[in-house]
Amino acid sequence: MIYIDTRSEDIAYNLAAELYFATEKLPGEDAFFMWRVTPTLVIGKYQNALEEIDAAYAREHGISVARRLSGGGTVYLDRGGWQFAFVTDSAPGASGSSDSPGSNSCSDGAAIEFSRFVTPIVAALRQIGVNAELTGRNDIAVGGRKICGNAQYRIKNRTVHHGCMLFDTDIDELVRATTPKAYKIESKAVASVRERVVNVKDVLPPERAGMTAEQFRDEIVFRVAHRRYEITPQDRARIEALADERFRAERLLYTLAPKFEMEKVVRTAGGAFHIGLTVKNGKILSCGVSGDFFGAPDAAERIGDALTGADYTPSAVREILSRFDGLLFRADAEELTRGLFE
Amino acid sequence: MKKIEIKMPALKSDGGPIMLCRWGAQPGDRVETGDVLFEAEAAKTVSEIEADAPMRLTALLCEEGDEVEPGTVIATAEVEAETE
Numbered sequence: 001m002i003y004i005d006t007r008s009e010d011i012a013y014n015l016a017a018e019l020y021f022a023t024e025k026l027p028g029e030d031a032f033f034m035w036r037v038t039p040t041l042v043i044g045k046y047q048n049a050l051e052e053i054d055a056a057y058a059r060e061h062g063i064s065v066a067r068r069l070s071g072g073g074t075v076y077l078d079r080g081g082w083q084f085a086f087v088t089d090s091a092p093g094a095s096g097s098s099d100s101p102g103s104n105s106c107s108d109g110a111a112i113e114f115s116r117f118v119t120p121i122v123a124a125l126r127q128i129g130v131n132a133e134l135t136g137r138n139d140i141a142v143g144g145r146k147i148c149g150n151a152q153y154r155i156k157n158r159t160v161h162h163g164c165m166l167f168d169t170d171i172d173e174l175v176r177a178t179t180p181k182a183y184k185i186e187s188k189a190v191a192s193v194r195e196r197v198v199n200v201k202d203v204l205p206p207e208r209a210g211m212t213a214e215q216f217r218d219e220i221v222f223r224v225a226h227r228r229y230e231i232t233p234q235d236r237a238r239i240e241a242l243a244d245e246r247f248r249a250e251r252l253l254y255t256l257a258p259k260f261e262m263e264k265v266v267r268t269a270g271g272a273f274h275i276g277l278t279v280k281n282g283k284i285l286s287c288g289v290s291g292d293f294f295g296a297p298d299a300a301e302r303i304g305d306a307l308t309g310a311d312y313t314p315s316a317v318r319e320i321l322s323r324f325d326g327l328l329f330r331a332d333a334e335e336l337t338r339g340l341f342e
Numbered sequence: 343m344k345k346i347e348i349k350m351p352a353l354k355s356d357g358g359p360i361m362l363c364r365w366g367a368q369p370g371d372r373v374e375t376g377d378v379l380f381e382a383e384a385a386k387t388v389s390e391i392e393a394d395a396p397m398r399l400t401a402l403l404c405e406e407g408d409e410v411e412p413g414t415v416i417a418t419a420e421v422e423a424e425t426e
Contacts, residue, residue: 070388073386112389150386258407259406
């Protein structure tokens with residue numbers, strides 16, 4: 001097991017580094033990562049961003065938002081927590097031909113396996129005196145309170161296993177930041193599960209009291225990996241390109257959720273806009289607008305028509321709504337866009 | 343051409359439904375070995391499921407976001423018939 005230190009607190013760069021070593025530069029043995037980031041909300045690959053995050057709260061508190069490639073629910077990360085990742089070959093048979101009658105002609109997808117990755121972390125925690133245990137949901141807990149959630153993605157016969165370890169995370173902020181606004185949304189997206197949590201720092205044995213976050217990382221890395229790999233300038237250039245392509249673009253936050261229908265009322269000084277949207281694959285399939293706002297007589301219909309077919313991203317919607325700024329009374333594109341996305 | 347059924351694999355050892363998250367191809371598309379047919383999520387794991395043989399998709403029987411049991415036929419396709 002090699003340890004790859006990304007030396008970065010940029011969520012996009014770190015997620016891209018894992019993808020790079022899973023699909024492009026295969027290190028020849030299993031790889032282990034352990035990194036942390038500035039305050040960030042990370043949603044699961046097939047979650048609906050609007051259902052999971054309070055975008056206004058995140059913006060006002062300087063919290064970044066990103067989408068990862070693994071499944072599961074939304075997590076709040078800060079510099080008090082550590083994200084670890086294993087990048088390995090998938091279990092044998094993960095992409096073998098099915099030999100059952102009426103062959104599937106697709107990879108048979110070996111059963112999802114967490115213990116291979118979580119067990120060494122539990123063992124390392126126990127060695128430093130943390131009474132950690134694996135739970136039924138493949139989380140790591142101490143005394144029934146979660147300290148680490150886990151998720152995976154499998155791509156090209158490789159598995160990337162993520163763990164989100166609370167060491168000294170701001171738990172109050174975690175709770176506030178992962179409580180979304182109540183929207184009326186009908187969707188089939190993956191929903192988050194909210195559980196009781198605790199920081200590792202608060203369950204350390206007395207002889208380890210005072211351990212810093214960096215010391216904690218070193219203790220885990222020492223027990224899981226046996227040598228280090230230093231990222232080269234060539235690696236870094238390619239990882240940055242992957243970060244731009246797969247993790248930094250605004251559209252990635254909004255385009256991966258399954259089809260959903262949403263109704264919102266955006267209240268402005270010029271009146272209320274009732275907006276109904278159907279969104280699929282990041283495109284607005286249909287949009288109906290009504291309300292008691294003041295504007296040109298056919299403004300509602302024209303806004304709905306203009307938004308139908310548009311990309312469902314704040315920048316695309318803002319650009320379209322800006323064409324109506326002169327036709328609406330005391331309501332503008334920025335206000336309506338924020339109302340729709342926050 | 344030989345018609346085949348594409349089924350949801352048993353991704354979870356304890357059974358239970360699996361979400362079909364995204365189709366990688368549409369009816370009429372030709373898919374090569376190793377191309378992603380679809381992505382599925384179960385147990386907090388997103389798995390890319392690849393084609394094991396060249397094929398042409400003929401129908402999708404599930405929508406993105408549907409939860410289905412393992413073994414459910416989710417699509418049909420045509421592959422080259424094997425010759426003696």
